Amino acid sequence: MNKRIDLHMHSLFSDGELLPSELARRAHVLGHDTIAITDHIDSSNVGVIPNLIHAIEDINDNWDINVLPGAEITHAPVEAIDKLARKARELGAKIVVVHGETLHEPVIEGTNSVAVNCADVDILAHPGLINKDDVEIAKKNDVALEISGRKGHSLTNGHVAKLGVEVGVNLVIDTDSHSPDDLITFQEAKLIGLGSGLTEREVMKALVESPKRIIKKRR
Ligand SMILES: [Zn+2]
Ligand SMILES: [Zn+2]
Numbered sequence: 001m002n003k004r005i006d007l008h009m010h011s012l013f014s015d016g017e018l019l020p021s022e023l024a025r026r027a028h029v030l031g032h033d034t035i036a037i038t039d040h041i042d043s044s045n046v047g048v049i050p051n052l053i054h055a056i057e058d059i060n061d062n063w064d065i066n067v068l069p070g071a072e073i074t075h076a077p078v079e080a081i082d083k084l085a086r087k088a089r090e091l092g093a094k095i096v097v098v099h100g101e102t103l104h105e106p107v108i109e110g111t112n113s114v115a116v117n118c119a120d121v122d123i124l125a126h127p128g129l130i131n132k133d134d135v136e137i138a139k140k141n142d143v144a145l146e147i148s149g150r151k152g153h154s155l156t157n158g159h160v161a162k163l164g165v166e167v168g169v170n171l172v173i174d175t176d177s178h179s180p181d182d183l184i185t186f187q188e189a190k191l192i193g194l195g196s197g198l199t200e201r202e203v204m205k206a207l208v209e210s211p212k213r214i215i216k217k218r219r
Contacts, residue, residue: 002204003033004186005211007095008072008125008146008174013052014039017179020055020067028065030185034215036095038070046071046084049091068215070095072125078110085120094218096120097146100127104152116143122214123172126153132163139169142217144210147196149175149184154192161196170213171198171206 004027010016011023018026020037027035037052049071056067071088073081073096085096098115101107107128115124116138124130124138126148138145145164148154153176164171173189175182184192186207193203 001031002186002208004031004184004189005034005207005215006032006174006177006183007034007036007068007070007123007172007211007214008038008097009035009177010039010072011037011052013037013048013055014041014045015178020052021059023177024056024059024063024065024067026180026183028063030183032065034066034068034211036068036070038072038095038097040074040099041071041084041088042074042076043080043084046087046091049088049093053092068094070097072097072099074099075105075107078108078114081111081114082118082120085118089120095122095214097123097125100124100146101130102126102128102153103155113137116141118143122218123174125174125176126150126156127160128156129159130163132167135163135167135169139167142170144170144172144214147171147173147193147198147206149173149189149192150182157192157196161193161198161202165198165202170210171202172210172214173203173206
C-alpha cells in the first residue's frame, strides 16, 4: 500500500493547533510515511527552526514516521524571501516552502516570481493564478508547485494542475494542515489530484515520485 507524504503542515510553533508529537501521531495513524512541519516564518521568528528540530528528535528516534523540519516563508517582503530561505537552510530546515499568491489572502504580488527563482526553495505553495513564465522558471529551478487540500487555497488547483502538466513542472499534493481534521489519507489526496484534472498517473507522480525527489535532494 502506498504511504502518504505531506510536506506542508503547521504545528504550535506557528498557528497550527497541535504539538509536533500529536501532529506526527495523527499522521502516522492515517498512514503517513513522512511529514514536514513547515511553520510560518518571516524575519521575526526564523530562529525557531532549531527548536523545532530539537522538538522532533524524540519522534524520529522512537516512532515509525519520518518528520522533517521545515519552514514556510509567509507574507514576507519579496525582497527578503531569498535571504530568509537561505537562513532557514542554514538553521537546518530540510523543506523550504514559500506561501504563494493564493486568491484567498492578500499575498504581495511578486511572491510567486521570487520563489520560483530561489534555489533554496522546494515548494511554492498554493500559487493561485500563477503565470506560465513562472511555471517554466519553476521547472528550470526544480521548484515544485502545490495542489492544495486547503479550503480557499484549493480554488485554483485546476489552473495549477493544467499549467503544471503542460510545462512539466513537479507537482505535489499537500494539505497545509493546521488542525486535526485537515489531515487526509492517501486515498483522499488522490481524489484531490483527480479533482484538479490530473490523470491517475500524474496523481501518483505528485503523491509519490515528486515528494520523494525533494526529500532525497535535501537529505
Ligand atoms: Zn497558517
Ligand atoms: Zn501553510
